[in-house]
Amino acid sequence: MDEYIIKTRNLTKKHGNVTSVNSLNLEVPERSIYGFLGPNGAGKTTTIKMLLGLIKPSNGNIEIFNRDLLKNRSSILSKVGSLVESPSYYGHLSGYKNLEVLATMLDIKKSRIDEVLRLVRLTKEAHKPVKHYSLGMKQRLGIASALIGEPKLLILDEPTNGLDPSGIQEIRELIIEMPKQFGITVMVSSHLLSEIDAMATHVGIINEGKLVFQDKLDVLQNKNKSQLYLEVGNSKSAYSQLRNQGWEVDHNSNGLLVNSICREDIAKIVESLVLEKNLIYKVNEHKRSLEDIFLNLTKKGQSL
Amino acid sequence: MFIRSLNSEKIKIQWYFFFLLIICETLINSFLSFIAVGQDFALNWNNFYTYAANFHSMFFFPLLAGLFTTLLYRYEHNNSNWKNILTGSIPKHYIYLSKMIWVFLFLIITQLFFFLSYFLIGQILGAEGTLPLFSIFKSLIGGIIAIIPLLALQSWISIYIKNFGASLVIVLGLIIPNLLLTGMHSNLGGWFPSTIPFYTMMPQGTQFSPRVDLFSLYIIVAITSTVYILSGSISFRKREW
Known part of the structure; x- marks a missing residue:
């Protein structure tokens, strides 16, 4: 299990004089649920945006599936599903159409849309406009769009943010199933330790842009003695x-x-x-x- | 892969709304040309075209180019959809270019509606003489080509403007000065992208005709289009989302 799905070396992001991510060496093992933990403003989202090619690192490099992200952006991203911060959706379209936009763009067969809708339990609401969805449903739709390309890696940024307890529980169960059922590696960020504690197998803790801890969750729990x-x-x-x-x-x-x-x-x-x-x-x-x-x-x- | 990007863009479009805008434009422009014709007693197809094309090419056509672009970008700016589509395995500038192509198609439809309304109102007013089909055709095509620089500039701006209201202000800010700018010779006025449809669509040899040198104008169109499209797609690729 020493195969790393995500590996970064000295990953750094500077905005002018401010260093928001500082020499990060992330190692996310295959089939793990990697909890990426840190207080608000620690650099979690910036890091995730770099992993997804939404912003460019100022320094350092990123390897996903053992290949350089900047050189193989398209082929790597075709196997990565993501949900960054608040859910993205076209409010005037139905849940089904929202997924169709992605399926068309990424050349995915239409039957997959029903599959992912079933997976996140949105089949019944599939043809309602998304603007009438609750936040929890929007978030589930976001996970469905992340899963639509049958990814090998799922990157979720604060997926339970703003959800009520039952919504949180639902998302959590979905995430825990991923490695078991589909062999997907999951990286999930949160500012709540209890959240990571409930799902993750590995933990990375980031603070003020620096990685202050990275290991198996057990190691962190042992410090609990x-x-x-x-x-x-x-x-x-x-x-x-x-x-x-x-x-x-x-x-x-x-x-x-x-x-x-x-x-x-x-x-x-x-x-x-x-x-x-x-x-x-x-x-x-x-x-x-x-x-x-x-x-x-x-x-x-x-x-x- | 580019076709996929175009098709995916198609799903998002609110067709009824886009057509509503086109129909409104057609109605308002017909109404204005109808009023303008009021004092003209010797109405024929030729001078009626001048009346019809005047408002259309100076205001409404460029306005629609701005509105369509703003609307297509609004889909992505709302609820931060950029994060969703730009993490797909598709080259980023494909998305930028597909949006531009869809706006362009809608503008072609707008020109067709314009022609139909011109023909209908002309019939109603009893315009005389023969329909100058060839010169109308030239004018319509000229308008379509002439809109490209504005379309490209508007797309470039829309990448950065998230606020719908602010975007509308910019659209109007680009178009209202046309009143003055189109008075200049095309060698000068042509550098302002909003003016070009007026230069290419208005018939020559009337009291309303702008001073146009078509050859240099098309060179300006080629230069500004290339600059705006290239800069737009480069900044789109480089932009941090």
């Missing part, structure tokens, strides 16, 4: 003492964080600290949520 928090009199000396004894420790101004909560370890740590005349005020379990990790990685916690 509980830690032992000790409030001590002199954290510096306690820190170096535990360090010397070989514990995995972190320290801040008045406390220590130990990466172990096994009962025997706690007893040993407390004992050794007390023997060295370190004052202990508090011992408790510290659980980091994924949200904490996310905020920590994106450093938004500090600015609030």
Whole structure:
């Protein structure tokens, strides 16, 4: 599974002096659901627009299906389906006609239109004008148009933005089915960690244009492990003492964080600290949520 | 592949609305020429054509070119459809050119409607003499060729103008100065794309006739068309969506 469907090297986008995407090295494995996570304005959409050839990178290169995007734009894009930001649609046309516009342009047989409509459960509303659709239906239509060319890669930018819980659930189920049923690799962006947590197999976290984390979702979840928090009199000396004894420790101004909560370890740590005349005020379990990790990685916690 | 792009464009067009615009243009222009004829007692097919073509070529025909283009671009600017069609596996400038071709076809239809209305109203008013079919044909074709620079310029502008109202203002801004510009000799006025249909469609040798040097005018048409079409499709390809 080390085959990467999307691979970027030093992908950079500058608008004048502002660098909105900075030396991104994305690696999206085949048949994964890659969650592309970051706060609003982190550069997610800009990155996705570059992956789709809508805007040109200032620097770096993009390989999709192991081929250079700029040199093989048409042939690569014929196997990529996408949904960028808000759904695109012709309001005066029916859902069916909307898909027909794309099918005609991309030389796709008409029977495929019914297929994708069924897939996103819009068969009943197919012949109503799209301007009367609800946001959720428009979004499903957007996914149908992304799927119409039987893509091998699906790139979805905030596909659940603005939807109600049941709409979110529907889209989520659709996305999870993609790799299983059709062998499609999905890249999905979101600013909500819970969203990515519910769907993704791999995660990339972007903040201020830089990739701050990229790995399997499990790795991120493992950071979620509980830690032992000790409030001590002199954290510096306690820190170096535990360090010397070989514990995995972190320290801040008045406390220590130990990466172990096994009962025997706690007893040993407390004992050794007390023997060295370190004052202990508090011992408790510290659980980091994924949200904490996310905020920590994106450093938004500090600015609030 | 280009045919596919043309066909796909066809699905989006609101036919009834485009034809409604053409019919409105025909009616208004017929009405105006009808009024203008009022004082002319020796009405024949030749001088009636001058009346009919006057408003059509100076205002309405270029106006429709602008309106059609704006409408076709509106489909994409609304609900950001650019993202959808430009991520397809089709060369970007095909989309740009297909839109232009559809507007061009509608303008040809407009010319046919113009001719029909001229013929009908002429019959009603009892125009005398023989129908100068050959010179009318020349005038209609001249109008169609002459509209290309404006059509190309309008398409180029429409890539950037998302707002429908702003786009309309620009269309009018290009056309209203025709009142003054068409008074100039075609060697000068021809550089303003909105004026050219008037130069090529109006018959020569009447009190309303513009001063035209056809040869140099067509060279201007060729130059400006090429410049606008090329710049338009290059900026369309380069534009960041």
